[in-house]
Amino acid sequence: MEEFIEHFAEQFDETERSEFSASTEFKELDEWDSMLALTIIAMVDEEYDKTINGDDIKAAKTIEDLYKIVENK
Amino acid sequence: MAHFKIDDISVRGIVSCVPPNKVDNLEDINIEKEHAEKIITSTGIRYRRITEESVTSSDLCEAAARSLIEDLQIDPSEIEILIFVTQTPDFILPATATLLQDRLGLSNATMAFDINMGCSGYVYGLSVVASLLANVPGDNGKGLLLVGDTISKVANPKDLSTYPLFGDAGSATLVEKKKGKSISFDLFTDGKGASAIEITHGGFRNPYDTSVSDEITRDGVNFHRKTDLYLNGMDVFSFGITRIPKAIKAFCEKEELQDSDIDFYIFHQANKFMNEKIRKKIGATEEKVPYTLHDFANVSSATIPLTITQSMAERHTGSNILCCGFGVGLSWGIAYFKLDRDVLLKTIAL
Numbered sequence: 443m444e445e446f447i448e449h450f451a452e453q454f455d456e457t458e459r460s461e462f463s464a465s466t467e468f469k470e471l472d473e474w475d476s477m478l479a480l481t482i483i484a485m486v487d488e489e490y491d492k493t494i495n496g497d498d499i500k501a502a503k504t505i506e507d508l509y510k511i512v513e514n515k
Numbered sequence: 516m517a518h519f520k521i522d523d524i525s526v527r528g529i530v531s532c533v534p535p536n537k538v539d540n541l542e543d544i545n546i547e548k549e550h551a552e553k554i555i556t557s558t559g560i561r562y563r564r565i566t567e568e569s570v571t572s573s574d575l576c577e578a579a580a581r582s583l584i585e586d587l588q589i590d591p592s593e594i595e596i597l598i599f600v601t602q603t604p605d606f607i608l609p610a611t612a613t614l615l616q617d618r619l620g621l622s623n624a625t626m627a628f629d630i631n632m633g634c635s636g637y638v639y640g641l642s643v644v645a646s647l648l649a650n651v652p653g654d655n656g657k658g659l660l661l662v663g664d665t666i667s668k669v670a671n672p673k674d675l676s677t678y679p680l681f682g683d684a685g686s687a688t689l690v691e692k693k694k695g696k697s698i699s700f701d702l703f704t705d706g707k708g709a710s711a712i713e714i715t716h717g718g719f720r721n722p723y724d725t726s727v728s729d730e731i732t733r734d735g736v737n738f739h740r741k742t743d744l745y746l747n748g749m750d751v752f753s754f755g756i757t758r759i760p761k762a763i764k765a766f767c768e769k770e771e772l773q774d775s776d777i778d779f780y781i782f783h784q785a786n787k788f789m790n791e792k793i794r795k796k797i798g799a800t801e802e803k804v805p806y807t808l809h810d811f812a813n814v815s816s817a818t819i820p821l822t823i824t825q826s827m828a829e830r831h832t833g834s835n836i837l838c839c840g841f842g843v844g845l846s847w848g849i850a851y852f853k854l855d856r857d858v859l860l861k862t863i864a865l
Contacts, residue, residue, distance in 0.1 A: 476676070477557050477788070480752045484792055493757045496749030 525693035528859030559787025563682035575685025596658035634842025636816035664815035682812035686820035716741035760796035778834035
């Protein structure tokens, strides 16, 4: 989980690392946009060799939600 | 698995045709400049070539075909096959290929039909022309592959997931019999993902009615009419970065190709962010992967021929190229062949 949060946070340029935790509602972050969504999809593909799509991003509220989705793939 | 090789077939020339009207994304998109710059950086698309309202895909392809036939000094009566690949035909019916047979002055002994394919359409069309030509008796068979789209006509200015991405273009490719040459193909389909790229209304499942002009939104941000193009960027992206590198790697294994056997990878020009991910995943160098996105945007089915005529005309010396189209369908395909040293490659404007 910690590693996932780390990878997740690395995709952001402007948001402070301290803002990211398991319970972070990532779509509420100022920096979040459709490009970042693509970056997260790419990160999951590269780091975990798993494919997530738009519905998965939509279904996840927190970083932990997304982590669980990735884990169950 | 649709993996096959057609022998004694070669591409003799390709002409691409773009509209002269050049639109700058920095000025044309109705958003803050900073946001527009961000879109341009991530998509790699600065300019789009847009047709006038009266110009169709078939007009662009006809101009390309005329130039191709004239430059190669082909007798039009030698062309026995005409295939038009498009998702923006002139009419619901008849097939636009029949109109093009007449407009180009080809003989009545020409077989002519349309193929409804987009991003993968050039590779699919090439596979069909090559396969048919292989069965034409004699050594002189010639086939004309016309591939083009005017997606700008179905991209809504209020939809930033489509509008800044698409331009218009047509192309004409002359395929002929040639001893000792070949083209290898590998073609794929996943209809489960069909709703990732679609125009839902105006066909016969959801016929045209007065409601189609209402603008709707699926994500609360972007708006389009039901007869406009819808594109789910996230789903297309996850499809592209997973399926395409796998397909290319598997193809190279089956064909026993090393990276050194491939001089250029000609990808469908989707957007820079996705294409670069694909390039890195297959381990190809930047030099081997040309782009036309910056100046011409994503021109749907015509991206591969346009990228060949734009980037290869001056640099290739009998190059082996691997073409890969991917997108709407979902459909994807690979074609691998050698471009002859004397192949005609040209881009014109209409």
